[in-house]
Amino acid sequence: MPASRTERLLNLLIALLNTKYGLRRSELRETVYRDVSGNDSSFGRMFERDKADLRHFGFDVETVTDLGWSEDDPATTRYRIGKESNRLPEVELSPGEWTVILLASQLWERAALGTAAANALRKLQASSRLTDVELPVGVQPRIKPAGRAFDDLVAAMHAQHPVSFSYLAGSTGKDEQRTVEPWGLGSRFGQWYLAGYDRIRQAPRYFRLSRLTSAVTVLAKENYAPPKHFNIRAELDRLPELPLLTAHVDVRAGRLLGLRQRALAGTEGHTHTPDAGYDRLDVQYRDVEVLAEELASYGPDAMAVAPGELIAAVTRRLRAAADFCAAPVPAIAFHDQPRAGNVRKRTSEDQLKRMLQLVPFLVHNQGLHIQDVAERFGVSREELEEDLQILICSGLPEGYPDDLLDIQWEDDHVYITQDLDLKRPVRFTVEEACALLTGLETLNGLPELAEGGALESVTLKLMAAAGEEGLRAGSLAGPAVGPADRATLDLVRQAVSSRSQLHLVYLSPQGDRVSERDVDPLRLYSLDNTWYFEAYCHSAQGLRNFRLDRVQELQPNGNPATAALEPNEGFPAKLFTPNDDDTIVTVQLTRQGTGLADDYYAERTSELPDGGLLAEIRFGNTAWLPMFVAQHGGSVRILEPRELADQSRAWIEASLASYGG
Known part of the structure; x- marks a missing residue:
């Protein structure tokens, strides 16, 4: 949409808002469209497109006809926009309610709904002045959706378009093409699920997003009607958790401490012994794809032995990574200006x-x-x-x-x-209502918020303000954000509040070692139900992020915090903080993997003809990049520096060799 059309739509909106009886097409053509050339047919098509755009932005374009005349007669048909029907009702919020709203809107910081949440927040600020609030210590949760597939599915679901994708069927272990009417998206058991009507199976089905093996294609020329009052949270509550299974894994001696700590004691029942230099471990899992992603990242340091389903899943990821690494390299050129945040271009x-x-x-x-x-x-x-x-x-x-x-x-x-009657914000769109209301429901998992009255009261106020759009928020359900180890979180939170030091024993998977550290905790935050705390580490003499589930021992050391530092770069916290002395790595991402540019705060990106991206990312530790490439199984590869690309390819080839590939 060129700038001239932006101006035309704005003028059309103002004209239709400021007419009591409505304006005829001929009047609009002589005024709003006077600079537009073309015949009556082309003007009519343009006007219909503009009306559709205004409806998309939340404005109801009313059609008024003279008594006894048909809407088909342009001479007797007038158009207007009601001044009240499309406006967001005034919402008065207390400081406590503003705190909850801010947390709910920032849940989606790096997700597709992040823009919608920010838009909804600005609309509330325009109808109820934002009160100065202080976010509570240790309550900074965020939702990390399942990459580009999540974005495409949300867009299709709200526009009510079917989608198609390739799916790894759990029953057959084979890729199958599916065409689905998406009804809802929700998170359960650490996984994102799509619920919808499978046109090929002609029945409702659930699909784990981790099993999608292709990009999502939106069938934009088709529409469907979802079931009334569909609620994905209620549907997923009836979904049984995957059974707990046991895998046999050979692990290189002295390596992978984290995996070893999760292994079951003893190796009874094994009919074969591992190769020299390896130990056989029994590891429990529920989702074969999740364990396969982890084992693929370990490369030649770990090899799946059983079951066969796991071996096939690991091999498939490694083969996809090897094929992508061997594919022709595109021309490396960055035409975009450096930018952070979502890689989607502004329109x-x-x-x-x-x-x-x-x-x-x-x-x-x-x-x-x-x-x-x-x-x-x-x-x-x-x-x-x-x-x-x-x-x-x-x-x-x-x-x-x-x-x-x-x-x-x-x-x-x-x-x-x-202001020409634009002084009140337009009502929430479906995306905006879903972003805020789903965020509020997700915050119910935090006791310090759920126990107060602000969460319940602000939810009721927003449901009333959102109206019909708010009813469709049942199509989304966020993950549980409550911490698994409440005692550890409370200890860190208390240290943040009292500005005191902690002594911890910490497992670092990248370094594959356990270390002891004294740290000054600065804040807590989460991605889904994985909690982190940012702290000044006296051993590293710098800011570091620590996962709570990797803390093996934690206790106050009796000393006050000595580092005169504030949390890094405000709210929300960044899981990866680039430094000037980091290595700049150029990576290629497939369309499925474009979300990694956001996750790792790419400094520059350039779109590729196939929908993928070139991205420049800063990495402080490049030794783990082969693991990074193998883990994502054909969604990412290193292009520059060349030696890092060669190391990644050699790592993956060595991994495949252990499986006979």
């Missing part, structure tokens, strides 16, 4: 949505510095000024100067004095 639709949020936000927050406004909307100052330039040229068709939006930013402070 003109994003710009128009932003401008529709910008006007009510400025009305309720007069005099903010222009840089503060830009940061609130996640854009550069230059992008914001481009938005403002379009806004001040928009208004009623052929109106007087007072009929234009009046926005000024003298001395870098922004004021708006004429």
